[in-house]
Amino acid sequence: MPTRRRIHLAARRGFSVTRPPKSVALTLVTAMFLVYALVPIAWLVINSTKTQPDLFSTFGFSFGDSFALWDNLVATLTYDDGIFVRWLGNTLLYVVLGAGGATFLATLSGYGLAKYRFPGRKAYFAVVLGAVAVPGTALAVPTFLLFSQLGMTNTPWAIIVPSLISPFGLYLVWVYTVESVPTELLEAARLDGAGELRTFFTISVRLLAPAIVTVALFAVVATWNNYFLPLIMLSDPGWYPLTVGLNQWSAQASGVAAEPIFNLVVTGSLVTIVPIIAIFLFLQRFWQSGLSAGSVKQ
């Protein structure tokens, strides 16, 4: 009914509040946000093609005298016996186990809290919601102190285990389950003799897919970009993720035995953001469909 009325209105006037005419002026004003977002990234792309001398001597937003992107890439990947490749592998390890695990745990738990009444449920929920307000970085130093007592620092576990906790992800799945997994459907599956876990994996997970993708997206971004925790936990560069490694390369320019490798810092930064932006854009499509599905439902 409402849709029909809207079409009717639009047909009569040509435009409506929900279908206003496009505005060039507004587009141009909003384009300033676009420029702001893209300027540093454009700088990074342009400057990853420059040699180190060109980096200092030529204007930031024009190309250098030589096109050295390929040389820079090779140098980045082979510098110091290919430590960058090691860092990339570490980052992938932390993302797969940390973000993957976080998504899995948040999904299971958010679903359990939404669909079951069990002893301790209210306390559970209150504690986890309280945890959303406790900032992760406030915990980093205490976590380090505890983990060093347990001998867990300087191992991958020191990064992976804290990454497994995503109170916000749990909350998101909880909200989404309440809205989009009908209890009648679960009851029907139970009557058919399906176990609770089987019902979860065959029915609920599909209904929850947009929420799971969203939680995974944020968890992947958070672990890929994690800096504070690995900085604290790891002393062996062999376990560094890309972020800590890049910062070490950048810091190499100052100090006593300064050996600036700015071209590698720039190219390494580009290599670091390309996969995450790609994942991001790829998941964004699912995620946007989840978003619009949510708004259609309302």
Add this chain to the structure above:
Amino acid sequence: MSTTVTLAAPRAGETAAVARPLRRRKREWQGWFFTWPFAVVFVFAFMAPLLYALWLSLFQNRLVGGNSFVGLGNYEAAFRDPAFWDGFGRVFGFLLVQVPLMLLLALVAALAIDSARLYATGLFRVVIFLPYAVPAVVAVLMWGFLYSDNFGLTAGINDWLGSDVLRPFAPSWVTVSIGNIVTWEYVGYNMVIFYSALRTIPAELYEAAELDGASSSQVIKAIKLPAARGAIVIATIFSIIGSFQLFNEPNVLKPLANNVISSHFTPNMYAYNLSFAGQQYNYSATVAIIMGVITAAIAYVVQIRGTRKEDR
């Protein structure tokens, strides 16, 4: 785990009187099948460090005399510590200026994208959100290069203006420079939060407004902003938490900015440096706890006030 359920089901059919409470009790505990893994990790990686930090903050480790219980002594020391308050004042000022500015920009962007009056709406939505995916370290390195005299943008602008107005690494400017980086990283993220809230407004409301002859500014004031209120409260809370926890940006910028950034530039940097440069673990834990409590308290107040306004 599914076997317990199939076992329970036929038993319920046999003798209703005995089996029902049994079955119900099983069903009651089923929630834990799903929730225990999170709970275990949560206790280990969240509660335990928190309690351990509380415990540590009650002790002091001296070269002479070793480890001794000092009660709230570390907290007293922190409240009289100018280095702590210097960092605290800085993040508080940062929060008062940067957070409203960033959220206002994000709201403007969200309203513009939601207005359906832009060409290439999808492009705007994705690209403005994009910086969120860039690691803080890379964001700071990029902006650090742009800020520096040798490489980038500010040098170019200064040349063009024929002066040196822009000195991003000057002591009085460096907080603004960091504010710009943080805004760049998170304006798109907040835009998305606001935009998703605006998307949930039913079309009927707009049609009613149109029938009443409402202007677009009236629509924004009467329909869109109230609908986004919950999202604004959430975004404000997250931004407050982020500001109080400021660490990555100043810490990565520090070597680039010729050390105008002190070791206690923010409370979080202070806690970090106390632990790793000073070995003062007990005091470091104290600072972390004080900041955690203040952050949680302010987040709580914002939430209460935000929801109260919603009732009005």
